[in-house]
Amino acid sequence: MTNLVRWSTVWLVLLVVVAIAAGPVPLQSPDNAHTLSETEVRQSLATIEQRYQQAKALQTLAAWEYGSNLTQINLVKKTKAAAEFAEVAKTIAEELRQLPTAQLTDDDLKRRIQKLSKLKYAVLPADQFKELLGAIANMESNYAKAKFCAFGDSAKCDLSLDPELTEIFANHRDAEELKYYWVQWYNATGAPVRESFQKYVELNRQAALRNSK
Ligand SMILES: *[C@@H]1O[C@H](CO)[C@@H](O)[C@H](O)[C@H]1NC(C)=O
Numbered sequence: 001m002t003n004l005v006r007w008s009t010v011w012l013v014l015l016v017v018v019a020i021a022a023g024p025v026p027l028q029s030p031d032n033a034h035t036l037s038e039t040e041v042r043q044s045l046a047t048i049e050q051r052y053q054q055a056k057a058l059q060t061l062a063a064w065e066y067g068s069n070l071t072q073i074n075l076v077k078k079t080k081a082a083a084e085f086a087e088v089a090k091t092i093a094e095e096l097r098q099l100p101t102a103q104l105t106d107d108d109l110k111r112r113i114q115k116l117s118k119l120k121y122a123v124l125p126a127d128q129f130k131e132l133l134g135a136i137a138n139m140e141s142n143y144a145k146a147k148f149c150a151f152g153d154s155a156k157c158d159l160s161l162d163p164e165l166t167e168i169f170a171n172h173r174d175a176e177e178l179k180y181y182w183v184q185w186y187n188a189t190g191a192p193v194r195e196s197f198q199k200y201v202e203l204n205r206q207a208a209l210r211n212s213k
Pocket residue numbers: 069071072073074
């Protein structure tokens with residue numbers, strides 16, 4: 001009886017050790033006996049790419065909706081979609097690490113796996129990622145919403161970069177007028193986002209450091 005108990009304990013321990021050693025095995029074959037063939041890797045990758053593209057499409061759509069209609073609600077939606085996409089990208093990169101890529105011979109397959117393994121901004125921890133999105137959104141919205149007063153008419157202050165200033169820079173030739181608008185534009189779009197830009201640069205640096213590891 002004691003013997004029986006001892007042996008079952010040994011088997012249990014062995015089983016646990018094997019399970020731990022195998023790690024998360026979503027992409028290994030069920031019998032665990034052989035690693036995936038190239039064909040199986042290709043099939044797994046096709047499914048993974050589909051998930052990636054779906055999440056990416058949602059993020060792109062939300063970014064477009066905000067870009068063409070700069071409301072607070074759309075900004076919240078865009079930030080949420082970007083955070084969700086980052087989660088999907090991280091999960092996928094983790095899954096790809098489990099694939100037996102070293103033994104692959106198909107260059108196209110290797111290239112696709114490598115491309116999806118790159119995390120870019122999503123490599124940042126969630127709070128920094130959010131901070132980066134905030135800095136980008138702040139720059140975008142300031143750039144798009146900036147208003148300017150007309151040259152020689154300080155009462156008319158509803159000019160935008162697009163279309164008024166763009167048209168002026170393209171077609172007007174009065175040096176004084178152009179200089180005035182350039183200074184206005186620089187002052188209205190550059191100065192207020194200096195802090196956001198510094199944050200943007202710093203967080204990009206952090207992301208690059210993490211991506212190079
Ligand atoms: C802009 O977005 C808001 C939601 O924040 C929506 O109610 C409104 O209809 C949108 N406007 C246009 C022109 O799409």
